[in-house]
Amino acid sequence: MNAGLHLMLLTRKRSPVSFAFTIIFAFLLPIIVILSMSTLFKGQTDPFAVPLGKCKADPCYHLAFSPTNSPYFNIFLQNFQSFYKLKNVNYKTFATQADLQYYLENDGKTHVVVGLDIAIDKKVTIFSRDKTANVGLTDQQIMNKNVPGVYKILQQTLNQNNFEFHCTAVDASAQSTKLALMTTQISMFSMVYLVQGISIVAILAKMKDKRSYEYLVVSGLNRVKFFSGILLYVFIEITASSFIVGIIFAGFNMLHAGAATNLFVPLFFIPSALSFCFAFALFSFSLLQSMNTITLFFTFVGFFPGYLILILSILIQKRDVVKIVNLIGQILLPGMSPATALSCVSAAAQYSLMNDVSLSFGEYLTFKKGDSYPLWFNILLSVFSFAIYTWFGLYLDQCMKSQTHPTTHKFFQRKRIVDELNNRKLIVRNLQVHFNKKKNCKVISTVRALDNVSITFINPQSLVGLVAQNGAGKTTLFKAILGTQRPTQGSILLNDKSPQEYSHEYYRQMSVVFQENIIFSKFTVMDQLSFMANVMGEKGNFDSVLELMGLENFKNHRVDKLSGGQQRRLQIATSMMRTAPTMRIYDEPACGVDIESRKFLWKYLKTKQDCLTLLTTHIMEEAEELCDEVIILKEGKLVAHGSLLFIKQNLSSGYEIISDAPNPKNILQANEINVKNLKFVQKDKKEVVQVPFKMQNEVPGILKCFKNENVQNQIICPNLTEVFLKVCDSWEGGEIVE
Numbered sequence: 001m002n003a004g005l006h007l008m009l010l011t012r013k014r015s016p017v018s019f020a021f022t023i024i025f026a027f028l029l030p031i032i033v034i035l036s037m038s039t040l041f042k043g044q045t046d047p048f049a050v051p052l053g054k055c056k057a058d059p060c061y062h063l064a065f066s067p068t069n070s071p072y073f074n075i076f077l078q079n080f081q082s083f084y085k086l087k088n089v090n091y092k093t094f095a096t097q098a099d100l101q102y103y104l105e106n107d108g109k110t111h112v113v114v115g116l117d118i119a120i121d122k123k124v125t126i127f128s129r130d131k132t133a134n135v136g137l138t139d140q141q142i143m144n145k146n147v148p149g150v151y152k153i154l155q156q157t158l159n160q161n162n163f164e165f166h167c168t169a170v171d172a173s174a175q176s177t178k179l180a181l182m183t184t185q186i187s188m189f190s191m192v193y194l195v196q197g198i199s200i201v202a203i204l205a206k207m208k209d210k211r212s213y214e215y216l217v218v219s220g221l222n223r224v225k226f227f228s229g230i231l232l233y234v235f236i237e238i239t240a241s242s243f244i245v246g247i248i249f250a251g252f253n254m255l256h257a258g259a260a261t262n263l264f265v266p267l268f269f270i271p272s273a274l275s276f277c278f279a280f281a282l283f284s285f286s287l288l289q290s291m292n293t294i295t296l297f298f299t300f301v302g303f304f305p306g307y308l309i310l311i312l313s314i315l316i317q318k319r320d321v322v323k324i325v326n327l328i329g330q331i332l333l334p335g336m337s338p339a340t341a342l343s344c345v346s347a348a349a350q351y352s353l354m355n356d357v358s359l360s361f362g363e364y365l366t367f368k369k370g371d372s373y374p375l376w377f378n379i380l381l382s383v384f385s386f387a388i389y390t391w392f393g394l395y396l397d398q399c400m401k402s403q404t405h406p407t408t409h410k411f412f413q414r415k416r417i418v419d420e421l422n423n424r425k426l427i428v429r430n431l432q433v434h435f436n437k438k439k440n441c442k443v444i445s446t447v448r449a450l451d452n453v454s455i456t457f458i459n460p461q462s463l464v465g466l467v468a469q470n471g472a473g474k475t476t477l478f479k480a481i482l483g484t485q486r487p488t489q490g491s492i493l494l495n496d497k498s499p500q501e502y503s504h505e506y507y508r509q510m511s512v513v514f515q516e517n518i519i520f521s522k523f524t525v526m527d528q529l530s531f532m533a534n535v536m537g538e539k540g541n542f543d544s545v546l547e548l549m550g551l552e553n554f555k556n557h558r559v560d561k562l563s564g565g566q567q568r569r570l571q572i573a574t575s576m577m578r579t580a581p582t583m584r585i586y587d588e589p590a591c592g593v594d595i596e597s598r599k600f601l602w603k604y605l606k607t608k609q610d611c612l613t614l615l616t617t618h619i620m621e622e623a624e625e626l627c628d629e630v631i632i633l634k635e636g637k638l639v640a641h642g643s644l645l646f647i648k649q650n651l652s653s654g655y656e657i658i659s660d661a662p663n664p665k666n667i668l669q670a671n672e673i674n675v676k677n678l679k680f681v682q683k684d685k686k687e688v689v690q691v692p693f694k695m696q697n698e699v700p701g702i703l704k705c706f707k708n709e710n711v712q713n714q715i716i717c718p719n720l721t722e723v724f725l726k727v728c729d730s731w732e733g734g735e736i737v738e
């Protein structure tokens with residue numbers, strides 16, 4: 001069931017193959033197992049027990065035991081009685097072996113069938129009525145775990161002496177039945193693990209394709225976590241294989257009950273039990289990533305109780321507890337929860353093997369000892385299980401197909417953190433990122449991509465533009481904020497917490513356009529968008545984002561066949577699918593995009609001032625059009641940070657009035673304009689009056705003056721290009737303009 005579901009989710013298509021697997025695993029396999037069990041065990045309530053059978057003789061037979069002061073006496077007697085509630089058989093106990101012998105030879109002569117003396121030195125002597133059988137079990141320790149072995153010898157003794165006991169099941173047939181069961185179990189487990197192995201390989205292959213890691217980072221699964229998950233899974237596969245080997249060995253040992261060396265049991269069953277826990281924990285946690293009421297139900301009702309039951313029953317180790325656990329497992333196995341069922345069954349198997357106790361399959365498969373499940377009940381459970389799991393599979397499949405990813409259950413939304421993120425204050429403190437170039441393990445040079453950069457982003461809704469020359473450290477700064485680049489020194493703090501402390505909530509809320517295009521070359525535009533929507537955990541408002549970026553006619557085009565600009569547009573469209581981001585990080589989004597799409601992007605960003613947006617661009621017009629604040633970096637150092645107006649005020653030469661007048665200074669002085677703070681320079685053989693920003697009130701007066709003197713003029717307002725070029729040319733370090 002689990003494996004079928006896995007495959008169905010993996011292919012994300014209701015293909016015939018995924019259907020076939022689901023039907024096989026969800027429906028046919030349990031039916032086959034149940035039918036074969038029902039057939040194999042038909043009429044047998046206790047096939048593993050030593051078949052002492054019914055007592056036909058009359059008067060009643062007695063089983064006599066001695067001595068009562070032996071420390072093993074009670075254990076033996078209790079087990080004997082609980083295992084073999086034989087009708088018409090009475091149990092007699094004697095204080096000493098002499099009493100027992102006396103009774104056998106006298107009063108009990110007519111109806112005592114066997115006497116057992118359990119000595120303090122752990123020897124069991126079996127006395128038969130005619131005293132021919134006197135078997136010392138010198139090699140056997142009479143403890144719980146060896147009771148079946150003793151019974152077996154006892155039975156041989158009885159048979160040898162032609163007592164009138166009739167067996168309902170032949171020992172050999174019980175053993176072959178058991179072997180058949182083992183084989184069925186082994187094949188069942190190996191099929192499940194085989195399919196899980198295939199799915200791991202497929203997931204790995206998908207993740208390795210192109211650059212999907214980057215998106216995993218954005219969606220909150222960083223590479224380390226992802227690989228740890230995979231490693232854990234591989235470990236599980238290995239333990240699962242040892243589990244199968246364990247079953248074979250354990251089965252072999254069980255077939256020779258009484259001579260079991262139980263070394264294999266703890267070696268193989270405990271890891272296997274843990275492997276179940278891990279495997280299903282992984283599966284459950286993958287569901288938890290996108291929790292809603294339905295997945296929540298399946299996770300908690302379907303999977304988690306298994307671990308509890310498993311752990312408890314391992315800890316408690318009481319036969320009755322294990323029996324109940326077993327029963328739960330058997331009911332659940334063809335029913336609702338394979339994980340819980342398998343946990344229960346393996347716990348019981350572990351118990352019975354460790355203690356060498358025959359928790360018989362009769363007990364496994366019955367409500368009450370002696371009554372098998374009716375066939376109709378088994379089939380009903382199977383159909384029910386099939387219906388539930390198929391519906392669950394289709395539900396998740398449908399969610400993915402229609403791109404409506406299950407919405408996060410409100411319990412798991414971590415509202416507090418989300419709120420916190422919405423009111424965040426992002427601080428970059430003394431950030432240094434250095435890259436060392438090494439040769440023969442020696443550092444030969446160091447690139448200071450970021451050098452002691454400190455920025456405080458106070459306004460949580462502003463659009464901040466990062467302008468700098470190539471290689472100035474913009475992308476490195478973004479990576480550090482994203483948490484994918486570890487600072488050499490310094491820190492990134494979001495409400496006093498580092499990105500790592502926020503874990504995946506931090507990333508999950510971001511809308512990111514990376515500098516490089518991420519494309520899945522063989523995907524169509526729609527495939528890529530839907531894949532990314534799933535990774536991002538978004539519903540995917542495909543039509544609207546495609547329309548916004550002018551890609552509505554390219555839905556079914558292969559991504560690698562799109563032009564560079566169209567691929568870039570697809571990246572932007574992908575980022576737009578994030579419906580309520582807490583931060584947007586756009587690294588040169590408009591690079592290579594035509595003016596029309598750029599305008600769409602601008603319009604989109606202008607209307608979406610719902611969170612902090614960080615944007616790098618080489619297009620100054622874009623920064624001027626969009627940004628509330630601007631950051632200028634030069635060679636890894638912060639040069640300036642502030643509102644556009646602030647930057648212009650402090651770094652530009654101010655307004656420039658270009659005139660035809662040969663000596664504008666004289667004209668202005670003649671008109672009583674204070675020229676003290678004005679600059680008069682020549683540019684392209686023209687006279688230019690530079691009016692500092694803080695003197696902008698003087699501009700109308702100067703223009704009026706030129707007009708009165710009939711001097712042609714042209715005014716140039718301060719712009720970012722000018723500021724940027726000036727900064728790049730002249731800034732040699734020193735004071736930061738903030």
Ligand SMILES: Nc1ncnc2c1ncn2[C@@H]1O[C@H](COP(=O)(O)OP(=O)(O)OP(=O)(O)O)[C@@H](O)[C@H]1O
Nearest residue numbers: 435447448449468469470471472473474475476477
């Ligand atoms: N992984 C790396 N290893 C070594 N040096 C690196 C690495 N990443 C970046 N650098 C160097 O750090 C500096 C800043 O790089 P970064 O990519 O941040 O610049 P940028 O401002 O984004 O440039 P561009 O505008 O060209 O994208 C560059 O000199 C670059 O060569």
